Amino acid sequence: MSGPQPPLNLASRQPELITLAAGSKLYRFYTAAFEPVYFDRSNMGRLNAPDASYGVLYTAAATEGAFAETFLREPGRSLIDLGLLHKKAHVVLENTAPLKLAKLAGRGLAILGATAEVLHSGLPYDASQNWSKALHNHPEKIDGIAYYARHDDEQLCYALFDHCAELITIQTRQEDLDKDWFWQIANHYNLGIAPY
Template sequence: MATIATGKVLHRVHGATVAARWYGRKDATWRWDDPEGKFGVLYLGKTLVGPFAETLLRTPGDRDVLWDQVARRRAANFTIMRPIRLAKVHGPGLGWFKTTAAGVSADFDPVDNPGAYVVPQQISAEIYKSTSLDGIQYRSRFDSDELCIALFDRADAAISLGAEGVPIGKDWTQKLLADRGYTLIEL
């Protein structure tokens, strides 16, 4: 189990035209979503790098990132109002769920790999159903140094929105991309 203390700040990347606080539950699109749609999940990171990588670096074979894609996104942050308790689904925590890093990190592709999220979604549903934990802590697939959080909707009162709709800086983006071998392209 991992705990994040009161007062810590978590980060999110969201679309420029939508609110940062969104617990998707309509179609189990993302990795830790409930396959039955009974609960929602808000995806966050301990730093802005994790959500940025999860949102904008999803095709590692393509080393170019269009500025237009970044400009359509915004940054948000949330302050933890009470300690949140999370299932660690990385490192030694993988053994508790009888899986591997590969088992919870497979690339989803509706054509070539449509079942890639079956394992993490089943783990998420089991944690939600059988514990009182607030969510899941996991490693970003696109920057494994980054810890991310899948926060269950039942823990919504544990976070307070600090800022949303903040443009992501071009200089910050260029540095982050350059450190990873990507190029920012402006058309």
């Protein structure tokens, strides 16, 4: 397991909280063949429930964070395959009521007894999923977890729990990513187009 496990007294610890005001924008790249609002119940995601007891929607505070979580998963990658690009789409979401998130980053780590290793380690995701479950069940009744992207640790991301599903609405979606704004972000990360 990567990183410390949630302490036995976690329920008595007060997480550092981030509140997303109603109307906040949430950014996400997703597989275009599926719906953009997807609360994942598999055991594949870093902050998914270890027992599939709830779903998790992964979003970011900025498009760059969503880009990092989607297109920078292979360390050292310098080219984006057009096949992958054509399978992906982008959505801007909005929450219709405030969302309260536990910050699993910065001083929020020490307060809870975690380390950055919990969020930034590779497979297996046992530790990070156990933290997700412990925070999901915390008496503070949080709506998700705020953390920094593994592949760009300046980008704030959000893992939202499915009990807030009815509070998430779709504002805009774009299925054709071969646009200037997308390549400007790719250029920011020194990524080009893979040759055919």
